[in-house]
Each structure stands twice: as structure tokens, then as C-alpha cells.
Amino acid sequence: MSHPLGVYGPVVTPPGRKPPILFGDFAAPAVETLEGFRAIGGYETARAALKDRKPEEIIEIVKASGLRGRGGAGFPTGLKWSFVPKASPKPKYLVVNADESEPGTFKDRELISRSPHRLLEGVLLSAYAIGAHQAFIYIRGEFAFLVPGLERAVAEAQRAGLLGKNAAGSGYDVDVVVHLGAGAYICGEETALLDSLEGKRGNPRTKPPFPAVEGLYGCPTVVNNVETIQTVPFLVKNGAAWYRGWGTEKSPGTKIFSVSGMVNRPGNYEIEFGLPLSALLEEYAGGMRAGYRLKAVIPGGSSVPWLGADQLATPLDFESVQAAGSFIGSGGAIVIDDGVCAVDAGLNLTKFYRHESCGKCTPCREGGRWMEVILQRLEDGQGSRRDIADLKSIAGQILGRSLCALGDAAAMPVLSILEKFPDEFEHHVTTGKCVVNRRRTAVERARKGEPVLV
Amino acid sequence: MAVTGGAAVGHKLLSAGRPLEFSAEDKQALAAIQARYPERASAVLPALWLAQKRWGLISQEAVAAVARELEVADTDVAAVATFYTMFHLEPVGRHVLQVCCTISCSLMGADALVEHLKRKLGIELGQTTPDGRFTLKKVECLASCGTGPVLQVNEQKFHECLDLEAVDRLLDSLT
Numbered sequence: 077m078s079h080p081l082g083v084y085g086p087v088v089t090p091p092g093r094k095p096p097i098l099f100g101d102f103a104a105p106a107v108e109t110l111e112g113f114r115a116i117g118g119y120e121t122a123r124a125a126l127k128d129r130k131p132e133e134i135i136e137i138v139k140a141s142g143l144r145g146r147g148g149a150g151f152p153t154g155l156k157w158s159f160v161p162k163a164s165p166k167p168k169y170l171v172v173n174a175d176e177s178e179p180g181t182f183k184d185r186e187l188i189s190r191s192p193h194r195l196l197e198g199v200l201l202s203a204y205a206i207g208a209h210q211a212f213i214y215i216r217g218e219f220a221f222l223v224p225g226l227e228r229a230v231a232e233a234q235r236a237g238l239l240g241k242n243a244a245g246s247g248y249d250v251d252v253v254v255h256l257g258a259g260a261y262i263c264g265e266e267t268a269l270l271d272s273l274e275g276k277r278g279n280p281r282t283k284p285p286f287p288a289v290e291g292l293y294g295c296p297t298v299v300n301n302v303e304t305i306q307t308v309p310f311l312v313k314n315g316a317a318w319y320r321g322w323g324t325e326k327s328p329g330t331k332i333f334s335v336s337g338m339v340n341r342p343g344n345y346e347i348e349f350g351l352p353l354s355a356l357l358e359e360y361a362g363g364m365r366a367g368y369r370l371k372a373v374i375p376g377g378s379s380v381p382w383l384g385a386d387q388l389a390t391p392l393d394f395e396s397v398q399a400a401g402s403f404i405g406s407g408g409a410i411v412i413d414d415g416v417c418a419v420d421a422g423l424n425l426t427k428f429y430r431h432e433s434c435g436k437c438t439p440c441r442e443g444g445r446w447m448e449v450i451l452q453r454l455e456d457g458q459g460s461r462r463d464i465a466d467l468k469s470i471a472g473q474i475l476g477r478s479l480c481a482l483g484d485a486a487a488m489p490v491l492s493i494l495e496k497f498p499d500e501f502e503h504h505v506t507t508g509k510c511v512v513n514r515r516r517t518a519v520e521r522a523r524k525g526e527p528v529l530v
Numbered sequence: 531m532a533v534t535g536g537a538a539v540g541h542k543l544l545s546a547g548r549p550l551e552f553s554a555e556d557k558q559a560l561a562a563i564q565a566r567y568p569e570r571a572s573a574v575l576p577a578l579w580l581a582q583k584r585w586g587l588i589s590q591e592a593v594a595a596v597a598r599e600l601e602v603a604d605t606d607v608a609a610v611a612t613f614y615t616m617f618h619l620e621p622v623g624r625h626v627l628q629v630c631c632t633i634s635c636s637l638m639g640a641d642a643l644v645e646h647l648k649r650k651l652g653i654e655l656g657q658t659t660p661d662g663r664f665t666l667k668k669v670e671c672l673a674s675c676g677t678g679p680v681l682q683v684n685e686q687k688f689h690e691c692l693d694l695e696a697v698d699r700l701l702d703s704l705t
Binding site: 167176177178179180181182184185210216217218219220221251253255256257258259260261272273274275276277278293334335336337338342343344374378408410412413416421424425428431432434515518519521522523525528529530 | 566567568569571572573574575576578579600602606609610613614615616617631632633634636637638639640641642643645646649669670671672673674675676677678679682685686687688692693694697
């Protein structure tokens, strides 16, 4: 199943669609270098803002823009920043969440690889806005091979006096530290990330207190996703009204969606909020590959409920997707085709969450394990109707009962699949087999050494 | 990828069989790393990465060496070493082959790729070939979903859009 390389090609906007904002940087030659970035006016916004604008002004622009966190939670960014107590004598910290681990999501990797200086410019502006003099970029361990490029950008910016002491000649210091993780999905959860950054296991914390008040080392801390931070320079340069030229009233701006599955052009697409899901899949991702039919779509990363083939008209904005029963989440759009067994897919997802659970909360730790056991039994053809009822009940008991969203993330897909594909569960119970399962067929062939198209 | 309290419990760190100490150069590097953080304990992850680079895996003695440099408790370092999946707690081969098998890659045939690798290398998941060349692991989402199936060797750049021929060529290239 090899498919054409869709990585890091030129950004193409379908006719009639709005151009991207962040991805616009990629058209500039060598934009990952300081020289290439400066050629498109890079760091000028930060230089001017750190000199001429007050931090509160920057917070106001971000608030007015309606920017919401792009990592998955979608919390209003300006509001989060405003929670930082200005009068606190404690040092403030900015943390960039580059722990991208939500299955189906691969956008931050492209941003970090292709336009690291835009991220650093966003870091400068955001740190200044919240009063932080030190920013940590927490990058997942598996991205170790991206660190040299990122460190190179940091070093270039430092040498040019844009970062570090007296950043961009402003008199304001911003030190950037790149901190490598070591393999833990949970460290993408902001409070678990902070524990990890402090040198501990990645266990989430109770909130309140919120990180903006008591975060890293007990100090006021803002944690934001790469895509969120990388949007800030554009907001400060062009203003909130400009940004609201994209998207909808309640969901202004753009969102990068990572599309995967049996589509012709998997990849990252920065779209205007409000674009119908069908347009993302057809116009941007080239529609389904020949011989594959769409069965379902997970619109926002593996943690969100599934959308059915009858919901493709759903506009991709926060309120519409929520009304349709799912969430924008990280924007990791996973296309499920008709060769996929829904029970098997549910098992795959459940195994993921059980693996990644930090173990702190009983509902997530034990419930996740129990759901996996049941789904495995169903998939092995040994399941009963009681199993289906138990699965629904357990998932329902995990929801809302864990310290962090991982528990919900484990439960929601299961409930969604049970609701949308009850026939497949029934079929597993009555026949002991999947209705269809391309994956299993391929595995069985591979085990026997038979040729199999991967 | 974290190890839950409920799953594979009882991680006993292996003993290296001899005391381990960072070189003077490494100690200097660690001191510089610690100085970048407001609190030294934040350097546990970078220190463990360095320990793994030097000694191949995180043993009891490696934990002790890190704890000494950072002036933190052994148990705190051990707690971190056993939480994060990229720290090897057992000896591994020269090339640790990590194949993503989470949902998107699974849709693209990653599981069949793993079966192929098991057959070809003659090992089960988690095992190392007798010649010490390859260890085979399944890992969770590597953020390469649009270009799956994907395989990461150690901490290097991903090998994407794999099919059986491509993975065979990759193995041939890894001595």
C-alpha cells in the first residue's frame, strides 16, 4: 500500500478557497534559515512590538482575534494569557507544547521543520506579553532528529541578538531552552508536561490551581501549542480584524488539519474554519483512493467521537462539529474506509490509551484495561452480548471521572463506535468474525510469508 | 508511551555489574545543562539521555550516576527512567526498529509490515537478533500518519511510506 510521498510539498490552495496563513511562510525560499526568514520580514513584528507596544496590548490583540488553542483543548488563548497575575513577584514561564502525539496529528512537526523562526518569533511575542523571560520548547523524544534544526534556528536568532538578553534590542530578555521528552503521550497534557519538565514522571495535576497561576516550579506559566504560538506574529502584525477575515464568527481564523487514511493526498492542510469536512477530504486531500469507500471520519485526532459517512457536510468549526457530536480537537482527521472493522479499530484505539495512561486515576487505568480485554475478546470471536453492555457501561463510568482528558479520550471513541456500528458488534457476537477486516487479512497473509501489499 | 501502574508492573532495573561514572567532559556538559534550568532536577531527562548514549541502557548504576550529578534521590531518577518508553531498561541491538502501529499506520498496513519483519529477522516483538544487529518494537503514534507505515531506527529520522521492498532495503543498509 505504498502511496505517493505527500510530505512537505508545495502548498496548494484549491480554487475558491482562502489562502493559508501559517503555511504561507513555506513559499519563501530557505525560510527555515534566519536569512530566508528575514527576507520575508521575519522578526520585524516582534522587534517593533517589543519596542513600541505594551504587553497588555498584545494580550488584547490575541483576545480580540478569538484565537483558541490549537493543540486539542481549544481554550481561548488571550483569556489564558490574561490569567497570569502580573503583580506576582514569581518569575513567569512560557512553555511551547511540541509534544505532538495525538494519533492522526502531524502538523506541528511540519511547522517546526519548515518554519522554526516563525515559532521563535511567536515565542518572543508571547513571552513578552505574559512577562516571561524564559521559554521552554518541550518537544517529544521521538522528534529528536528535528532538534538539531530547531537548535540551529535558536542559535542563529541568538547570535543575531533576536533572542536572549536584550532581545531584538528591546531591553527585554527572552531565553529559549529546547527540552527533549522521552516517549509519553500523556506529556502533551499541559500539567503532566509541567511535571515532566520539572524532572518527574508525567502525571497530570488537579486544576485549580491552573498553570497560569501556579505552573512550572509553582510559578505562573502559560503552556501553548506550536500552532497557537506560531499564529501570534500574524495577529500582532495584521490585527484581530484581519484574522477574523478567515473562519466564522465563533471560530475565527484557520486550522491546520492533518489528513490520513486511504485518501489520495494525505498531508497537512491549513483551512479556514467553517469549511465543510467533505471539502477538506475532496478538494484538499483528493478524495478516497480508487477501490476504497469512506465509512467514517475521526475529525480531530483519535480522542474525539467518530463522524459517520452521512455527516460529511459538517462545517469544520468548533460549534458545528460539536453540534454533530464530535470535536475539532487537534485537527487530526483520520479517514476510516470500508475495509476497516469498527471493533478492531476500537481495539487499536483502546490499546493506545491503555498503554499511554499514566496510571494515576483508577477509572482510566482500570477502565481502560478492562475495555481492552473486552474488545480483544470480541475481536477474537469469544465475545458475548454481555460484553457489549459492559463496554458501554464501563466507558460511561470513565467519562468525566479522571484528572485529565485521557480517560475521556479512551471512553469517547468506544461509545461513538458502539453507537454508530452496533451491527458490527452484533456480528462479532453471533458469528465470531469481523464483517470485514483488511488489516487482519493482511496480517494473516504476512504471517504465512504470502505476498501482501503493505 | 508510558507504562501504566496496571500493566507491566515491577520494572526492576538491571545491574551493569560495575559502578558507572560520567567522564569529566560529560560532567561539565551536565553542569552546563543544569545551569539552564531554574531547578536542577529538570535536567533528569537530558541526563538520562546522555547516560543511555554512553552506556546503552539505563541500569541501576546509570541511575546512580545521574542521581549523583544532579544531587537528587536515586528513586526519583529511577521513577523517570521507568516511565518514559524511549529509555532502554534492557540491552538492545545496534538498530532498534520501532514501527508505529497506532490507528492511521494500522490502516496503512503497519501490522502486516511487523509480521514481515518478525519472519525476516526470526524474532518476536521486544527481542534482539542473535547477532546484536536488530531489536524489533511496536511503538505508538509517531506523528507521521500521512506517510505511514513508518519506522524509526533508534532516534533517527523516520523512514516513511514503507512497503515490504522498502523495509527490506532499509534493513540491508543497516550494518
